[in-house]
Amino acid sequence: AALLKGLDRAGKIISAVRVACRVPLTVKIRSGWTADSIIACDAAKIIEECGADAVIIHARTVSQGYSGSADWDIIARVKQEVKIPVIGNGDIIEAQDVFKMMEMTGCDGVMIGRAATRNPWIFRQALELEKGNPLFEPGIPERRALIMDQYQGLTACIGERRAMLCMRGLLLKYTKGLPGSSRFRESFTQIRDLDSLVSVMESYFRVLEDKTA
Ligand SMILES: Cc1cc2nc3c(=O)[nH]c(=O)nc-3n(C[C@H](O)[C@H](O)[C@H](O)COP(=O)(O)O)c2cc1C
Incomplete structure (x- = not known):
């Protein structure tokens, strides 16, 4: 996260990793350091220019830690700025939120953190909902x-x-x-x-x- 304070340096690292590895390269960022320095869009553009295949946004600032809410608007703004896939992250609490986030932000995919540790079936639940099936409840x-x-x-x-x-x-x-x-x-x-x-x-x-x- 400290690299959000030095995007030039972050860009150099991403470019070097891009050259060094052949596997898909994804980069995960927070929305900024504090609420006064939301730089997710700038960071995502650099990440794209430096050759990453996708960017993941945890839509909280570093200073927020895990408190407060994730600001999904930031994910939507990043989606407008780059062509590489944008994966949204932050506050997917239940399977239905996967589709809410995708609809509200236009993101291409989601990443689920803490909810998966409480409910490891959330991925299956989301897949079933996507197919139009009722919410899967683990027996x-x-x-x-x-x-x-x-x-x-x-x-x-x-x-x-x-x-x-x-x-x-x-x-x-x-x-x-x-x-x-x-x-x-x-x-x-x-x-x-x-x-x-x-x-x-x-x-x-x-x-x-x-x-x-
Ligand atoms: C147990 C645990 C381990 C995590 N490890 C990492 C990690 O190694 N790298 C990382 O970028 N984020 C890590 N995170 C943060 C999550 O990827 C995610 O950004 C954060 O939990 C917000 O998403 P959520 O609201 O769905 O939990 C971790 C989160 C948890 C709960």
Whole structure:
């Protein structure tokens, strides 16, 4: 993000990377440093001139961090300025927002950040909506499969102990709003390894299945 304060330098770096690599080159920027220095359009033009294949705009300033709202108007303005694909980012909270952002800004694609960590099914939901199908709601088999997959992946990457701690946070997100989820949370202290994770998860899913039967 610091390169937003030195667009010449950013341009030199992008040009050098362009020469050095053959794979598609995309560049992600914030809208500016502060609300008084919105430079996304200038930056996007430089990014295009320097040979990038697409530009991604996180429509918040650096000083905003993750607070406040993303200003989608900036994405629309960038879209008017460049010919390369513009990918909008910031505040896609649910699948429907994908289409709202594309319609409001004319952007060519979207990038989803935090919402995907709460709802990893958001991509499938957006694809189904795009096909004209109703909103996909993950059932117990999908939730179970995702949890097991992530636990195994995390264990392989960071070891079982840290994976367990991560999984507690993820389980909170993946069961938020479901019936009995607060009681389920209380049983997290029993999670010590894969066996206890499976047993805690399965007993909760059995309760859910009974409630929804
Ligand atoms: C866990 C996490 C990791 C992220 N890592 C990166 C990163 O490595 N590079 C980057 O440009 N943005 C990163 N971001 C920012 C997101 O790409 C995105 O710009 C930001 O979250 C705003 O989009 P959102 O409102 O959909 O969350 C990260 C965000 C999260 C939540």
